[in-house]
Amino acid sequence: MRFRSEEPADRQDIHRLTMRAFADPDSEKEPGEAALLAELYECEGYLPEYSVVAEIGGRVVGHAIATRGWLDGDIPLLGLGPLSVDPAHQRRGVGVGLMAEIRDRAARDGERAIVLLGHIEYYNRLGYEPAIPNGIIPSDPSWGEYFMVLNLSEMPLPKGNFRYAEPFGV
Numbered sequence: 001m002r003f004r005s006e007e008p009a010d011r012q013d014i015h016r017l018t019m020r021a022f023a024d025p026d027s028e029k030e031p032g033e034a035a036l037l038a039e040l041y042e043c044e045g046y047l048p049e050y051s052v053v054a055e056i057g058g059r060v061v062g063h064a065i066a067t068r069g070w071l072d073g074d075i076p077l078l079g080l081g082p083l084s085v086d087p088a089h090q091r092r093g094v095g096v097g098l099m100a101e102i103r104d105r106a107a108r109d110g111e112r113a114i115v116l117l118g119h120i121e122y123y124n125r126l127g128y129e130p131a132i133p134n135g136i137i138p139s140d141p142s143w144g145e146y147f148m149v150l151n152l153s154e155m156p157l158p159k160g161n162f163r164y165a166e167p168f169g170v
């Protein structure tokens with residue numbers, strides 16, 4: 001398995017796998033994550049080096065993206081998501097590998113922390129903890145323990161009101 005930054009030629013593959021990963025078997029509707037991704041590419045918070053693909057045998061099988069979010073409008077953090085693994089390649093470490101790649105890039109770049117909204121058990125294992133008790137407050141506090149943070153520095157986490165990149169709408 002190989003991880004690398006997304007290239008323009010990957011966009012179609014990434015769109016396809018995002019559609020497949022988030023498909024609702026009870027609905028024909030395009031998953032919201034696919035539209036969100038298209039908007040993230042165009043927004044101010046887009047950071048090309050934080051749009052990472054996983055390749056197996058030259059095929060793109062997974063994708064993760066983190067974009068610029070802000071605490072109280074002046075402390076930069078990374079907001080992670082969507083994270084998608086092709087259903088045919090799930091449960092083989094692709095998701096964990098993508099998360100490790102984003103974490104390593106962020107740590108190398110001196111980023112303070114990554115926040116995300118997601119499955120508690122999955123991200124707990126990767127070192128994420130509830131953000132709200134740490135003083136990082138999302139625009140919708142009902143996210144509760146699903147809103148999580150990973151501290152990348154030795155310093156205590158900064159506190160404040162977090163806002164994702166604009167396309168998240170929150």
Ligand SMILES: CC(C)(COP(=O)(O)OP(=O)(O)OC[C@H]1O[C@@H](n2cnc3c(N)ncnc32)[C@H](O)[C@@H]1OP(=O)(O)O)[C@@H](O)C(=O)NCCC(=O)NCCS
Nearest residue numbers: 021083084085090091092093094095096117118119121122
């Ligand atoms: C969630 C997702 C990214 C995980 O990626 P993956 O490559 O399948 O997972 P990995 O192989 O890296 O990790 C597998 C481990 O995570 C666990 N896991 C997988 N999906 C999980 C979930 N939704 N909740 C809790 N644990 C989960 C598995 O039990 C497995 O642990 P085990 O090996 O002890 O059984 C992938 O299943 C996916 O794309 N799902 C659909 C889209 C989605 O939900 N994205 C995340 C939004 S927060």
